[in-house]
Structures are given as C-alpha cells and as structure tokens.
Amino acid sequence: MPGSGTYLARAALSRVMEPSDLPGLALIRVLGPWRTMRIIADYEKLDPKSEERVAYYLQEQASKQWSGITECLARWRPRLPNLSPRRDLRFIASQGGGLLIPEASNWPTALRDLGLREPIALWYLGKANGPGLSWPPLRDVVALVGARDATAYGEAVTSELSDELVARGKSVISGGAYGIDAIAHRSALKASSELTLPTIAVMAGGLDRFYPSGNQELLMEITRRCVVLAEVPPGARPTRYRFLQRNRLIAALAAVTVVVEARWRSGALSTAHHALDLGREVAAVPGSVYSANSAGCHRLLREGAACVTQAAEVLELMSPLGDIDTQRPSMTSETDGLPVQDLLLLDALPLHHTTSADKLCALAGLPLTSVQAGLGRLEALGLAQRRNAGWSRDHPRG
Amino acid sequence: MPGSGTYLARAALSRVMEPSDLPGLALIRVLGPWRTMRIIADYEKLDPKSEERVAYYLQEQASKQWSGITECLARWRPRLPNLSPRRDLRFIASQGGGLLIPEASNWPTALRDLGLREPIALWYLGKANGPGLSWPPLRDVVALVGARDATAYGEAVTSELSDELVARGKSVISGGAYGIDAIAHRSALKASSELTLPTIAVMAGGLDRFYPSGNQELLMEITRRCVVLAEVPPGARPTRYRFLQRNRLIAALAAVTVVVEARWRSGALSTAHHALDLGREVAAVPGSVYSANSAGCHRLLREGAACVTQAAEVLELMSPLGDIDTQRPSMTSETDGLPVQDLLLLDALPLHHTTSADKLCALAGLPLTSVQAGLGRLEALGLAQRRNAGWSRDHPRG
Structure with a gap:
C-alpha cells in the first residue's frame, strides 16, 4: 500500500491540473506527486537541475517544449484556495x-x-475496492460507444453486442451518456454472467453528481454492481475539454473500441482516434448509407477501422490468434472444391433427360477420358446419375 | 485492320475453347490464332520446338504445367463438327x-x-462498331454489381450511384442480371449525359439469346444505345463456369468494382476478388447488419474493400489524385482549431451571467495572462463577450 501522503498529493493534483497537462505530468514523473504539490504550494522551489530533467523528460516523452515553471504555477495556483484533498477523499469514501x-x-x-x-x-464509486477485486485484463475489456441520439437500429445492435460480449466473459466499458452508451451499460448489467465487472462507466465530470441527470438511475446501478470512474475530482464540471480527455481513458482501458453509431462529427470518433493512436483495435458497425447516425462509422471504415456486424467478430479482434469460434455458418456449396473440368462437366449435364459421354465431350469441351473420370467423381458425390445408357444431373440428398 | 482470317480463326477458337483455357491461350500466343486453329483441325502438326515454347510460355505466364498437345486436342476436337465461324460472324453482323x-x-x-x-x-451487339467510337479509357469505367434479389435499399443506392456516376461522365458496366445489375444499367440509360457508352453489359452466354429472359427488353435497349458483350459465341449457354469467367471481364474492364449488395456467398464477390487480383479498386456499400444482402459487402469491407456511401466517394477512388470535389459538407465547428487553453477558457465562461478574469483563472486552470489573451481571441471570434466588468459566452452569428 502506498502511503496516504501519495493519495493526498494525487487527490490534490487531480484538482489543480486539468487532464493531460503535460508539463505538470512531467513534473510529477520527475519529482513525484508529493514534491510537485509542495512546489505548487510554494513550500519548495524547483531547483535548476530538476527543472532541466523535467524539460528533458517533457521533450523526450511528448515532443513538447518546457515553457518554465513560472507559467505553470500561474496556471495551477489560482486553484489552490479551493483545495481540500482530505475532504474529497472523505467524501468519496462516504459514497462507497x-x-x-x-x-x-x-x-x-x-x-x-x-x-x-x-x-x-x-x-471511483463502486466495487473497485472490494476484497480480492482485480481489474480485468486489457484483453477482456471492450468499449462500446456511439451517438447520444441513437436510432432503433443502433440500439438493437448495441444491445445484442453488449449482451453477447458480457455472456462471453468480456467487460463493456462506455461513457455513461444517453443513447448507445446507456444501452451498452444496461444490456451488460442484464446479461447473465459471472463477471465481477460486467460494465464500467467513465465520466467526464466529478462523481458527486452524475451527468447526464437522466442516467442517474443507471449510473447508480453501475456503482452498486460495477464501477464508475473519473479522473477529475468531485465537484468538477464535465466540460467539453474533459469529455475529449475522458475519451482517451475509455480507449486506453479497452482492447477494442467499437463505434456502433456516430454522426460525421461525433465524440465517439475521438474515442476511436485515441484508440488508433494507442495501437488498440478500432471497429465500426456499418449501417444504412442514408442514416446520418452511421456516417461517422462509415468514415471510420474508410480510415481503416475493422467492420464488425456481430459479437463474434468483435471477439475475433480481441483474440487475434483465433481461439474463438466465429459461429458464422459455413454455408459451403456442394460444388466447392470441384476441379474446373468437373465444374464444366456438371454444367453440361442435362437436368431432365440423359445424354451420352460422347456428347458431353463437345458440350463441356473436355476429352473423353476426363468426361468418363469426371462422371465417376460426380456420381460418387451424388451430383450425376447414370440412367440406362446415359447420364443426367442429380441433386445431393439433404 | 487485321485480315479476315484472324477474325475467322478467333471466332472459331472462341467456340472450341472454354474461357481461360490456359494451354489453348498459350498456344495462341505462341503460334497465333490461325496456326492454332490449323493444328486443332489437324491440317498441321505441332512441331517439338513450338511445343517447347508453348510449355515455357504457359509455365512462365500462368505457373501451369503443359500437359501435352494430345490432351488438349482431345478436349477441343469434339467441338469441331459444330464449328462454322463464317455463319457465326454473319449472324452477329445481321443483329447489328x-x-x-x-x-x-x-x-x-x-x-x-x-x-x-x-x-x-x-x-458484341450494339455501338462498338459505330464510326469513330472508341472504348472509354479504364479510368472512366465503373462496375456496379450485386445481388439478384436486391432489396429496396440496394435498389435505391444502385440507382443513385449509377445516375450520378453517368452524369459525371463515367460508364457503368455490369452483368445484365436481375436486381442490382438491372438497376445499374437502367439508371445509367436514364441518366442525362453526353456519353457514347453510358452503360455496358457483359453476358455469360451467347448473344443470340439474352439471359435472363426477363431482362430481354432492357438488354435490347442496351444494344440499341450502348453495347452488350460476351466472350462465348452465339448459341453458347450461360453455364456456371462461364458466369464465373464473365466476372473477370467485368472486373478487368472497370477501374473500380463497387459491390452494392451481396449475400455471404455471391457471384458479385467473385467479381470483386477478380478485381483485387488485377490490382483494381474494390469498394462495397455498407448496410444493415441485419440484412443478409449486405453480409457479402461487410465481408468485403473486412477483406479490405473501400467503404463507399455515395458517388463522390466512388469518384475519389477513380481519380486518386483528388481532382474531384467530394461534395461532403465540411461541417466545421466554430471551435475547430482553437488552442487547448482557449477551449478550456471557453468551457469555463458562463452562459447566462458574467464572471471576472481572475475567477476564470481558477475555473479554467489557466494563468491570468493566458486568460486575458484568450478572452481577446474568443471575443474576436464572436465566442466571448465583455459586459460591464465581466465576461460571458457569446454565440457566433449565422
């Protein structure tokens, strides 16, 4: 267990810094959270040697220029008066x-x-602190995301995907929004499974208040049976910037991000792009070319996303070694694998009367030896039958 | 103009040999059509030196073993009694x-x-012999192919694609079948265009009789205004093998093959695979995951076909240098291109009341200098407005 000082410092830093504040994150990497917090609170000065290391780290990790501690402090210090990490930790603990x-x-x-x-x-709110709870491995988490104003089509696909993925042992992560997100969470909660975390919701704002309020009931149910996460502290509003940053968390926590429905411009596409940046699998569900809610999915398909139409195809993406039975009916035809000359011969065989092997030579454009051998093979497959002196086509039983 | 002997020989060979008869085609390459026909008719023997060249050519071009002239002759000679290339050429000329x-x-x-x-x-039947007619260049021919039992969705998409592609100067090639093929031809004929060949139909059987008979009217109209093609001679039945071979002609004649609707197993997929083999562009139209008629399209999308939802996207594939205006509304947002700090500031600005720059520092997590500069930029963009001593969000006009 890390000391409570680390928890306090990180709780405070999560309020002082916006998500993905790269200079701040570089500072934390170099000095640790506690000393970073001391510098922000002016208990300590950043020594030139450390500043050099921070600048180097930032350049190295994010190709970003360090602009100096003064600018950073001007950004962080206005938030110091509101800090009370102990209060925040007590609050979140009181909510379970x-x-x-x-x-x-x-x-x-x-x-x-x-x-x-x-x-x-x-x-977090929910089961993440339960005894023996371990976070599902990356390969078992799938993100289902999409439009808030989902169509009946998007809802049906989401519901089926979520239900089957959870039944197959996968956790479904999403953003707790209306539409596709809500259906994904709801179906995951309903699916019959032994999973500890059938679904995970990642919020853009603080966990003191759920957004959108219309999903209050659903999100409460997720906190009771699963887990709801946020990187911003209680009280933080879900701003546009925080929504975009939240999407990177969903993308990072899932092995595959599936966009079920999305308009040409949609937050779900930002999640997909984060996933691509991370080298995670991205998939999109196709739909009607006349549906504005599928335009974003088709855009992703053009950008190289995998096309998925059923849970089995998502599972294939999650275990690329193919240990999953895709359940696609094989739909083989009785003529599969026939050599070309037998296919020509089969085409030449009359359906309703019989003909001689000689005539079949001319019809099929094959030598007599091939016709004779081929008729034997087709007969064995139940595709040709001999009647009196001639041959006709037969249909396989079953 | 090649001599009439070449026409006669090729007319005869097109009846003697099935499409893609590789040893026969190698023989024609080495000896020319006339001498090949003489050998088949037993007017001439294949000398060992030529046979060696044929074997070499076949191996080189098709990685296929030459199995000797005897086997080939056994395949071709049963068709000699039916040969009458002069009659065939007279017949096709009589039909225009x-x-x-x-x-x-x-x-x-x-x-x-x-x-x-x-x-x-x-x-061929139709305009290919008209004075001054030249075949459209590959970049101006697009194949629209798909299911025979098209849905209303597939018909609507095909009709729109065909109409717009022809209006933009492209010829639409297809297989003359029911469903997608027929709609593609019909819409191309209706589209207003100056094209000599708005549409081209390639048949699997001989041109003495149109298949399917229900498309007789349509195919007659295509022969009157455009052109219908077949590589097999008049009288040849449209066998399964010839359908598959016909598909390679459609794929080869088009810069892009678009599959609009196709079942999991469909002839349209064979056209698409021929196009892939030839290095031609292949595209598929997405549809509902619940439509069996889109399952083949989604299969192609998984195999790497381009996802197209409108004619502009097909045109993009046909002219990869992008001289085509894609007509996609740009749908930019007023916040596009804003630096992160201005996005944070915009999120922090209240909608219905005003606030001070100092308070915005804490809300947005930005230093005062950034807030002041950012407010100036947002004001200039019409996104922020100053009222009395404070600031609030504004909405851009228009």
Whole structure:
C-alpha cells in the first residue's frame, strides 16, 4: 500500500491540473506527486537541475517544449484556495468509493500505454475496492460507444453486442451518456454472467453528481454492481475539454473500441482516434448509407477501422490468434472444391433427360477420358446419375 | 485492320475453347490464332520446338504445367463438327454486332491486364462498331454489381450511384442480371449525359439469346444505345463456369468494382476478388447488419474493400489524385482549431451571467495572462463577450 501522503498529493493534483497537462505530468514523473504539490504550494522551489530533467523528460516523452515553471504555477495556483484533498477523499469514501493511483496494485495497468498522458489518479464509486477485486485484463475489456441520439437500429445492435460480449466473459466499458452508451451499460448489467465487472462507466465530470441527470438511475446501478470512474475530482464540471480527455481513458482501458453509431462529427470518433493512436483495435458497425447516425462509422471504415456486424467478430479482434469460434455458418456449396473440368462437366449435364459421354465431350469441351473420370467423381458425390445408357444431373440428398 | 482470317480463326477458337483455357491461350500466343486453329483441325502438326515454347510460355505466364498437345486436342476436337465461324460472324453482323479481337484498334486494352486470361475475342451487339467510337479509357469505367434479389435499399443506392456516376461522365458496366445489375444499367440509360457508352453489359452466354429472359427488353435497349458483350459465341449457354469467367471481364474492364449488395456467398464477390487480383479498386456499400444482402459487402469491407456511401466517394477512388470535389459538407465547428487553453477558457465562461478574469483563472486552470489573451481571441471570434466588468459566452452569428 502506498502511503496516504501519495493519495493526498494525487487527490490534490487531480484538482489543480486539468487532464493531460503535460508539463505538470512531467513534473510529477520527475519529482513525484508529493514534491510537485509542495512546489505548487510554494513550500519548495524547483531547483535548476530538476527543472532541466523535467524539460528533458517533457521533450523526450511528448515532443513538447518546457515553457518554465513560472507559467505553470500561474496556471495551477489560482486553484489552490479551493483545495481540500482530505475532504474529497472523505467524501468519496462516504459514497462507497475511493481513489485509484498508479502506485497502487489495483491500478489498471493498461493506462500506462498513455505514456505521459496517463491520468494522475482515478476517482471511483463502486466495487473497485472490494476484497480480492482485480481489474480485468486489457484483453477482456471492450468499449462500446456511439451517438447520444441513437436510432432503433443502433440500439438493437448495441444491445445484442453488449449482451453477447458480457455472456462471453468480456467487460463493456462506455461513457455513461444517453443513447448507445446507456444501452451498452444496461444490456451488460442484464446479461447473465459471472463477471465481477460486467460494465464500467467513465465520466467526464466529478462523481458527486452524475451527468447526464437522466442516467442517474443507471449510473447508480453501475456503482452498486460495477464501477464508475473519473479522473477529475468531485465537484468538477464535465466540460467539453474533459469529455475529449475522458475519451482517451475509455480507449486506453479497452482492447477494442467499437463505434456502433456516430454522426460525421461525433465524440465517439475521438474515442476511436485515441484508440488508433494507442495501437488498440478500432471497429465500426456499418449501417444504412442514408442514416446520418452511421456516417461517422462509415468514415471510420474508410480510415481503416475493422467492420464488425456481430459479437463474434468483435471477439475475433480481441483474440487475434483465433481461439474463438466465429459461429458464422459455413454455408459451403456442394460444388466447392470441384476441379474446373468437373465444374464444366456438371454444367453440361442435362437436368431432365440423359445424354451420352460422347456428347458431353463437345458440350463441356473436355476429352473423353476426363468426361468418363469426371462422371465417376460426380456420381460418387451424388451430383450425376447414370440412367440406362446415359447420364443426367442429380441433386445431393439433404 | 487485321485480315479476315484472324477474325475467322478467333471466332472459331472462341467456340472450341472454354474461357481461360490456359494451354489453348498459350498456344495462341505462341503460334497465333490461325496456326492454332490449323493444328486443332489437324491440317498441321505441332512441331517439338513450338511445343517447347508453348510449355515455357504457359509455365512462365500462368505457373501451369503443359500437359501435352494430345490432351488438349482431345478436349477441343469434339467441338469441331459444330464449328462454322463464317455463319457465326454473319449472324452477329445481321443483329447489328460483330467481333472484337485483340489485334484490332477498338479492342479494350484494359483486358491486357488479364495476361494469359485475356479473352480470345469479344462478341458484341450494339455501338462498338459505330464510326469513330472508341472504348472509354479504364479510368472512366465503373462496375456496379450485386445481388439478384436486391432489396429496396440496394435498389435505391444502385440507382443513385449509377445516375450520378453517368452524369459525371463515367460508364457503368455490369452483368445484365436481375436486381442490382438491372438497376445499374437502367439508371445509367436514364441518366442525362453526353456519353457514347453510358452503360455496358457483359453476358455469360451467347448473344443470340439474352439471359435472363426477363431482362430481354432492357438488354435490347442496351444494344440499341450502348453495347452488350460476351466472350462465348452465339448459341453458347450461360453455364456456371462461364458466369464465373464473365466476372473477370467485368472486373478487368472497370477501374473500380463497387459491390452494392451481396449475400455471404455471391457471384458479385467473385467479381470483386477478380478485381483485387488485377490490382483494381474494390469498394462495397455498407448496410444493415441485419440484412443478409449486405453480409457479402461487410465481408468485403473486412477483406479490405473501400467503404463507399455515395458517388463522390466512388469518384475519389477513380481519380486518386483528388481532382474531384467530394461534395461532403465540411461541417466545421466554430471551435475547430482553437488552442487547448482557449477551449478550456471557453468551457469555463458562463452562459447566462458574467464572471471576472481572475475567477476564470481558477475555473479554467489557466494563468491570468493566458486568460486575458484568450478572452481577446474568443471575443474576436464572436465566442466571448465583455459586459460591464465581466465576461460571458457569446454565440457566433449565422
């Protein structure tokens, strides 16, 4: 267990810094959260040697120029008067939640793939502190995201995907919004499964208040049975910037991001682009070319997203070695694998009367030896039948 | 003009050999059509030196073993008694058609990309012999293919695509079948355009009789105003093998093959695979995951086909240098291109009351200098407004 000082410092930093504040994150990497907080609070000065290391780290990890501590402090210090990390931690604990930090063993390690953009901490409500709870491995988490104003089509697809993915042992992560997100969470909660975390919601604002308010009931149910996360502290509003940053967390926590429905411009596309940046799998569900809600999905398909139409195809993306039975009916035809000359012969065989092998030579354009051998093969397959002196086509039984 | 002997020989060979008869095609390449026909008719023997060249050519071009002239003759000679190339040429001329051969200047040169599988000749009905008619260049021909049992959705998409592609100067090629093919041809004929060949139909059987008979009227109209092609001679039945081979001609003649609707197993997929083999562009139209008629399209999308939802996207594939205006509304947002700090500031600005720059520092997590500069920029963009001593959000006009 990391000391409570680390929790306090990260709780405070999560309020002082906006998500993905790269100079701040570089400072934390170099000095640790506690000393970073001391510098912001003016208990300590940043020594030139450390500043050099921060500048180097920032350039190295994010190709971004360090603009000096003064500018950063001017950004962070206006928020100092509102800080009370103890109050925040007490509040979240009183709601049955807590703080996840990168130093702790229950930190979702998939977030490390975000590099410098790894969040300072994650506030949670729900089961993440339960005894023996471990975060599902990356390969078992799938993001289902999409339009708020989902169509009946999008809702049906989302519901089926979520239900089957959870039934197959996958956790469904989404953003708790109206539309596709809500259906994904709801179907995951309903699916029959032994999973500890069938669904995970990641919020853009603080967990003191759920947004959107119309999903209050659903999100409460998720906190009771699963977990709701946010990288911003209680009281933080869900701003546009925080929504976009939240999307990177969904993308990082999931092995595959599936966009079920999205308009040409849609937040779901930002999640998909984050996933692409991270080298995660991105998939989109196709739909009618006349549906504005599928235009974003088709845009993703053009950008190289995988086309998925059913849960089995999502599972294939999640386990590329193909240990999954795709359940696609094989739909083989009785003529599959026939050599060309037998196909020609089959085409030449009359359906309703019989003909001689000689005539078949001319009809099929084949030598007599091929016709004779081929008739034998087709007869064995139940595709040709001999009647009296001639041959006709037969249809296979079953 | 090649001599009439070449026409006669190729007319005869197109009846003796099935499409893509590789040893036969290699023989024609080495000896020419006339001497090949003499050998088949037993007027001449294949000398060992020529046989060696044929074997070498076949191996080189098709990685296929030459199995000796005897086996080939056994396949071709049963068809000799039915041969009458003069009668066939007279017949096709009487119908207002003729024979295209690779030696002639009006041969569609795109077929050369088929290598050894280039057809022996093409029988045609229609305008291909008109004065001054030249075959459209490959970049101006698009194949629209798909399911016979098209849905209303597939019909609507096909009709729109065909209409707009022809209006933009492209010829639409297809297979003359029911469903998608028929709609593609019909819409192309209706589209207003100056094109000599708005549409081209390629048949699997001989041109003495149109298949399917229900498309008789449509195909007659195509022969009157455009052109209908077949590589098999008059009288040849449209067998399964010939359908599959016909598909390679459609793929070769078009710069892009668009599959509008196709079941999981569909002839349209064979056209698409031929196009892929030829390095031509392949595109598929997405549809509902619940439509069996889109399952083949989604399969193609998974195999790497381009996702197209409108004619402009097909045109983009046809002219990759992008001289085409895609007509996609740009749908930019007023916040596009704003730096992160201005986005944070915009999020912090209250909608219905005003606030001070100092308070905005804490809300947005930005230093005062950034807030002041940012407010100036947002005001200039019409996104922020100063009222009395404070600031609030504004909405851009228009």
